Amino acid sequence: MPTADAARGPAAGTDMAGADDESRVEVDLAAVRHNLRVLRTAAGQAQVMAVLKADAYGHGLLPVARTALAAGTTWFGVARASDALRLRTELRPADARVLTWLHTPGAPFARLLDSDVDVSVGAPWALEEVAAAARDTGRVARVHLKVDTGMGRNGVGSGELVPLARRAASLAATGRVEVVGLWTHLACADTPGHPATHDQVARFEDATDVLRTAGIDVPLRHVAASAATLTDPRLHYDLVRPGLATYGLSPLPPGDPRASMLTPAMTLRSRLAAVRTVPPGTPVSYGSEHRTARRTVLGLVPLGYADGVPRHASTDGRGPARVHVNGRAARVVGRICMDQLVVDLGPGAGDAPGDAVTLFGPPGAGGVPTAAHWAASAGTITYEVVSRASAALPRTYRDDDAS
Numbered sequence: 001m002p003t004a005d006a007a008r009g010p011a012a013g014t015d016m017a018g019a020d021d022e023s024r025v026e027v028d029l030a031a032v033r034h035n036l037r038v039l040r041t042a043a044g045q046a047q048v049m050a051v052l053k054a055d056a057y058g059h060g061l062l063p064v065a066r067t068a069l070a071a072g073t074t075w076f077g078v079a080r081a082s083d084a085l086r087l088r089t090e091l092r093p094a095d096a097r098v099l100t101w102l103h104t105p106g107a108p109f110a111r112l113l114d115s116d117v118d119v120s121v122g123a124p125w126a127l128e129e130v131a132a133a134a135r136d137t138g139r140v141a142r143v144h145l146k147v148d149t150g151m152g153r154n155g156v157g158s159g160e161l162v163p164l165a166r167r168a169a170s171l172a173a174t175g176r177v178e179v180v181g182l183w184t185h186l187a188c189a190d191t192p193g194h195p196a197t198h199d200q201v202a203r204f205e206d207a208t209d210v211l212r213t214a215g216i217d218v219p220l221r222h223v224a225a226s227a228a229t230l231t232d233p234r235l236h237y238d239l240v241r242p243g244l245a246t247y248g249l250s251p252l253p254p255g256d257p258r259a260s261m262l263t264p265a266m267t268l269r270s271r272l273a274a275v276r277t278v279p280p281g282t283p284v285s286y287g288s289e290h291r292t293a294r295r296t297v298l299g300l301v302p303l304g305y306a307d308g309v310p311r312h313a314s315t316d317g318r319g320p321a322r323v324h325v326n327g328r329a330a331r332v333v334g335r336i337c338m339d340q341l342v343v344d345l346g347p348g349a350g351d352a353p354g355d356a357v358t359l360f361g362p363p364g365a366g367g368v369p370t371a372a373h374w375a376a377s378a379g380t381i382t383y384e385v386v387s388r389a390s391a392a393l394p395r396t397y398r399d400d401d402a403s
């Protein structure tokens with residue numbers, strides 16, 4: 001039984017009386033806690049960083065962070081400085097470390113240092129700006145050097161690492177900069193045993209040697225996101241950085257048993273806005289691409305792509321997306337629109353306007369579609385399905401087994 005249904009996301013309107021009846025994102029905080037326990041066990045000796053970027057993958061930064069903090073999480077990771085600062089000012093996780101890693105020149109490094117945030121340095125300019133901010137604030141900057149070992153994205157390449165390591169060592173000698181971390185990100189960890197991972201680890205070990213030669217013995221090395229945390233202890237190093245698995249979703253190939261312990265935390269709910277019996281051959285939605293094959297009952301769901309429902313789920317022909325209505329599945333028909341979509345409830349369906357609709361959620365006995373089903377229908381990944389659930393939709397939080 002749900003026990004609490006109170007807190008709402010910051011973007012929710014203030015006129016939400018009866019919000020239980022509206023389209024909404026429901027987040028199960030007990031599931032987040034459960035997933036963190038699973039990850040804590042999987043991580044072995046390594047520390048666990050809960051990755052909370054993109055508003056905690058759409059689940060809500062502060063409620064998830066609060067839950068993780070209460071569950072003993074000691075590290076939080078975010079891409080953006082603004083999220084790190086929000087964590088520090090609104091949550092004040094005194095005992096937890098916060099790392100932020102995506103910066104552009106002019107980033108608010110002084111505020112980050114003043115707020116006791118660890119910063120990633122993935123380029124020479126960033127090291128200089130962080131050092132200047134440390135001088136200006138009188139703080140010691142805790143820096144994690146990011147190396148690109150084969151992801152081809154963020155971080156210094158092997159050619160740039162020697163001068164960066166030397167510069168970091170000389171800044172460390174002044175006492176203004178402390179190199180606390182060396183880290184990288186894997187490109188192919190979602191395919192366990194992929195040879196590219198082996199190559200990346202070899203380059204990471206080389207990078208460790210470069211730092212050591214420069215006189216830096218780095219205490220924290222980290223590589224693993226969800227996939228490597230769940231599948232390969234050799235990749236755990238000192239700290240693991242699971243994002244997706246924190247929310248109960250798996251980056252591994254479908255059916256991988258190592259994902260079965262996770263519980264999806266997000267449910268996307270709505271209610272039928274209209275129900276209508278139509279004759280065979282009735283065109284549905286823009287372009288009239290879908291025509292009913294028989295006399296049937298159509299239901300109108302007031303959610304669309306502006307709410308984050310992937311439009312491709314209706315147009316790409318990868319197998320229709322489904323929703324759950326009154327204990328059974330109903331397929332999405334016709335193109336998904338900006339704020340509405342149509343489902344075929346089947347001939348003679350007795351569903352009524354106002355009846356509850358679940359687009360996706362944890363797989364239940366009744367066969368509720370999952371974010372993974374929606375991702376497959378849309379030709380995308382669950383990361384995108386949950387993180388794009390519109391911030392304008394109200395979030396409701398349940399916590400069934402708070403202890």
Ligand SMILES: *Cc1c(COP(=O)(O)O)cnc(C)c1O
Pocket residue numbers: 051053101185224225226227241242243244245251
């Ligand atoms: C997003 C991200 C993670 C978490 O990845 P998941 O696959 O969601 O676990 C870890 N590290 C970095 C650098 C990231 O950008």
